[in-house]
Amino acid sequence: MNFFRILIVLLIIQFKAYALIEVDITRGNLSPLPIAVSPLSSDKKSVSEFEKILKIQNIGSEISIVVENNLKQSGLFNPLEKDSFLQKPDIAHLKPRFEDWRLIKAQALITGKVEIIDEKLRVEFRLWDVLAAKEMLALAFTTVPSNWRRVGHIITDKVYERLTGEKGYFDTRIIYVAEEGPKTKRIKKLAIMDQDGFNLKYLTLGNELVLTPRFNPTNQMVTYLSYFRNLPRVYLLDIETGIQEVVGDFPGMTFAPRFSPDGKKIIMSFASEGNSDIYTMDLENRIVERITNHPSIDTSPSYSPNGQYICFNSDRSGYQQIYVMRRDGSGVKRISFGNGLYGTPVWSPRGDLIAFTKLHKGKFYIGVMRTDGSGERLLTENFYQEAPSWSPNGRVLVFYRETKTDEKGEGFSAKLWSIDLTGYNERQVQTKTDASDPSWSSLLSN
Amino acid sequence: MIATLSLPFLSRTPIDLPPIISVELIQITDKTIIPFAPKAKKIIEKVKKKKKERLVSEQAPPKKVKKEKPDAVPLPKKKIEKVKKIEKKKQNPEKIETEVKQVSEFEKKELFDPNNIAALIDKSKEELAETIKTTDKVTQSQDRNVELAGLSLSEEDALKAQIFGCWSIPLGIPSNKNLLVRIKLQLKPDGSVIKSEILDHARMNMPGQGFYKVLAESALRAIRLCQPLRVPTTGYERWKDLQLNFDAKEMMEG
Numbered sequence: 001m002n003f004f005r006i007l008i009v010l011l012i013i014q015f016k017a018y019a020l021i022e023v024d025i026t027r028g029n030l031s032p033l034p035i036a037v038s039p040l041s042s043d044k045k046s047v048s049e050f051e052k053i054l055k056i057q058n059i060g061s062e063i064s065i066v067v068e069n070n071l072k073q074s075g076l077f078n079p080l081e082k083d084s085f086l087q088k089p090d091i092a093h094l095k096p097r098f099e100d101w102r103l104i105k106a107q108a109l110i111t112g113k114v115e116i117i118d119e120k121l122r123v124e125f126r127l128w129d130v131l132a133a134k135e136m137l138a139l140a141f142t143t144v145p146s147n148w149r150r151v152g153h154i155i156t157d158k159v160y161e162r163l164t165g166e167k168g169y170f171d172t173r174i175i176y177v178a179e180e181g182p183k184t185k186r187i188k189k190l191a192i193m194d195q196d197g198f199n200l201k202y203l204t205l206g207n208e209l210v211l212t213p214r215f216n217p218t219n220q221m222v223t224y225l226s227y228f229r230n231l232p233r234v235y236l237l238d239i240e241t242g243i244q245e246v247v248g249d250f251p252g253m254t255f256a257p258r259f260s261p262d263g264k265k266i267i268m269s270f271a272s273e274g275n276s277d278i279y280t281m282d283l284e285n286r287i288v289e290r291i292t293n294h295p296s297i298d299t300s301p302s303y304s305p306n307g308q309y310i311c312f313n314s315d316r317s318g319y320q321q322i323y324v325m326r327r328d329g330s331g332v333k334r335i336s337f338g339n340g341l342y343g344t345p346v347w348s349p350r351g352d353l354i355a356f357t358k359l360h361k362g363k364f365y366i367g368v369m370r371t372d373g374s375g376e377r378l379l380t381e382n383f384y385q386e387a388p389s390w391s392p393n394g395r396v397l398v399f400y401r402e403t404k405t406d407e408k409g410e411g412f413s414a415k416l417w418s419i420d421l422t423g424y425n426e427r428q429v430q431t432k433t434d435a436s437d438p439s440w441s442s443l444l445s446n
Numbered sequence: 447m448i449a450t451l452s453l454p455f456l457s458r459t460p461i462d463l464p465p466i467i468s469v470e471l472i473q474i475t476d477k478t479i480i481p482f483a484p485k486a487k488k489i490i491e492k493v494k495k496k497k498k499e500r501l502v503s504e505q506a507p508p509k510k511v512k513k514e515k516p517d518a519v520p521l522p523k524k525k526i527e528k529v530k531k532i533e534k535k536k537q538n539p540e541k542i543e544t545e546v547k548q549v550s551e552f553e554k555k556e557l558f559d560p561n562n563i564a565a566l567i568d569k570s571k572e573e574l575a576e577t578i579k580t581t582d583k584v585t586q587s588q589d590r591n592v593e594l595a596g597l598s599l600s601e602e603d604a605l606k607a608q609i610f611g612c613w614s615i616p617l618g619i620p621s622n623k624n625l626l627v628r629i630k631l632q633l634k635p636d637g638s639v640i641k642s643e644i645l646d647h648a649r650m651n652m653p654g655q656g657f658y659k660v661l662a663e664s665a666l667r668a669i670r671l672c673q674p675l676r677v678p679t680t681g682y683e684r685w686k687d688l689q690l691n692f693d694a695k696e697m698m699e700g
Contacts, residue, residue, distance in 0.1 A: 019596070020630075020687055020688070020689050021596045021597055021684070021685055021687075021688050021689065022688075022689040022690075022691055023597070023602055023605055023606060023688065023689070023690050023691070024606075024691045024693060025606060025609050025610070025613060025665075025668075025690055025691065025692045025693065026693050026695075026696045026697070027606075027610045027613075027696070027697060028610060028613035028614065028615035028668070028692075028694065028697055029610065029611055029612065029613055029614050029615065030614075030615060030617070030697070031614070032614075033614045076616075076617055076618070107614065107667055107671070129663070129667070131666075131667045131670040131671055132663075132666065132667070132670065136663075160618075162660075163616060163660065164616045164617060164618030164619070164660060165616055165618045165619045165656055165657035165659075165660035165661065166618035166619070166620075166657075350620075352622070393618075395617075395618065422617070
């Protein structure tokens with residue numbers, strides 16, 4: 001009987017069970033992440049001490065401004081207006097009232113404290129996930145007070161890495177050629193500055209023409225092109241000691257130098273009797289090795305980050321194109337096949353892309369392509385621009401652009417610009433004078 | 447081959463309706479001359495008899511023309527046939543029955559618990575009540591399908607659109623990796639989140655998968671930012687457990 005009852009009930013009831021519903025979210029919001037950078041709190045004693053040493057009234061606020069500007073420049077973050085903050089910096093650093101930060105639409109929050117201990121600057125900071133109401137990162141640094149801007153850059157790098165998943169590029173420097181005077185009588189000096197344009201220093205006096213400075217990825221050495229006995233030659237310069245030397249004793253012109261990823265070799269072009277080939281020189285034993293041997297112009301060599309491959313440009317096909325070969329010069333393969341001329345190839349530190357300058361129909365482009373030549377993307381177009389250099393994380397390119405300064409097209413101005421891989425975040429890098437040939441250093445604090 | 451060649455041809459005849467409009471005009475003129483001529487004669491006779499009613503009798507024929515239009519034009523007949531066909535599709539009982547049967551048989555095997563009949567009765571009551579609420583818009587059979595199949599397209603679109611706006615994709619993640627984050631949610635009837643669980647949690651701490659943690663956190667932030675989620679107003683049982691598959695690959699390769 002029971003069985004029949006159950007059967008009847010079964011017939012009456014319509015059973016319903018629900019398979020787990022899955023919804024695919026394949027699109028998102030590429031707008032910058034709203035982030036609140038609270039001024040770093042500081043006690044009265046520390047404030048007055050810093051004022052004496054650094055002549056800065058509120059060091060905590062200044063460091064937070066460095067962080068804020070860095071995050072804004074990256075294009076990935078939207079630092080919120082400080083006027084809208086409801087919580088005081090010192091209390092927020094102890095325990096943020098997350099509902100207050102949610103109210104102003106912040107998704108992440110940076111708080112911190114700065115103090116002076118034994119004449120040293122001590123900074124601690126915390127990164128908070130406002131929506132999850134939890135701490136994501138907490139670190140402290142101690143350094144000499146004059147390093148306060150670097151502390152701001154290091155904080156930005158840590159925050160950037162925690163929120164984006166890739167290393168930052170803020171505690172870095174850019175070396176470039178500072179230019180002054182009319183185009184026919186230009187004074188060119190080697191200059192170095194922080195990536196945000198501060199702490200500018202000139203490394204040469206401007207007596208000799210300097211071109212194409214390149215950082216050693218492992219230390220504070222720089223290689224560049226200058227003139228020695230009226231011949232363009234590759235130089236080495238130690239930024240910390242100021243000592244410079246000519247690289248090798250070549251019977252002709254050497255140019256387009258660049259370090260190997262381990263910093264132990266220099267790869268460059270050597271021109272003689274109308275032909276130009278690629279050579280390397282070991283910086284320890286000074287042994288020179290010829291890499292290409294072709295009756296065409298081979299130049300602008302750049303190593304892959306693992307040091308196994310070299311990209312370069314050559315006109316061996318009749319037009320200037322990009323080629324890739326093994327480090328010993330074997331297996332040369334052309335990778336650029338688009339319309340126009342391709343030059344200044346630079347291998348990304350991530351290894352996945354090669355940046356280049358392209359000239360097509362009278363316009364210059366900065367673009368990227370995969371290492372096999374596929375997926376070419378032109379990021380920016382202009383009247384004249386070239387010489388891209390990668391940020392150490394392979395996300396941003398810095399290059400220089402010349403612009404006409406009046407309606408007649410007379411006069412010109414050369415400035416540094418940066419653009420990220422999306423092609424949207426294009427910004428001018430502030431320099432005191434005109435600037436060209438930038439090269440981005442690796443992270444100073446690894 | 448015959449089907450592909452002939453069926454589109456057949457189906458095109460009623461679609462090529464615009465030229466018929468010109469034919470229509472011709473038919474109307476032809477017919478208006480013929481059937482109304484005798485009437486006009488009668489009218490003229492009447493007019494002769496009643497000289498005062500001239501204007502009224504002159505206006506009368508056009509009214510009759512309008513009435514005869516549908517008879518002269520083949521278009522409405524075909525339309526009616528079409529409507530009938532659509533109705534047949536809607537009513538199509540066989541298809542719906544098979545779908546329902548398949549699902550219910552499957553459920554019986556997995557989920558039938560004789561000890562839990564009371565609970566099932568209660569649930570069915572609730573669900574019946576919910577379907578009654580929506581009968582104005584959706585038929586019972588349609589509603590049943592939606593409930594058993596998942597979210598309707600419009601419901602899914604609404605939810606997706608909401609989360610698209612909340613999800614800030616971390617742009618630093620590599621585009622050549624597996625960028626799928628699956629999050630299982632337990633929801634309240636108002637769409638707020640009771641519990642969220644990352645299904646591939648083990649990946650969070652795996653070497654070389656640092657980006658996954660960042661990506662998973664961004665997905666969780668999106669859910670928190672969006673809640674209460676834009677869920678349907680009915681059928682809570684259907685979507686109280688929901689899985690969101692966040693995949694940034696398309697955007698990163700973009």
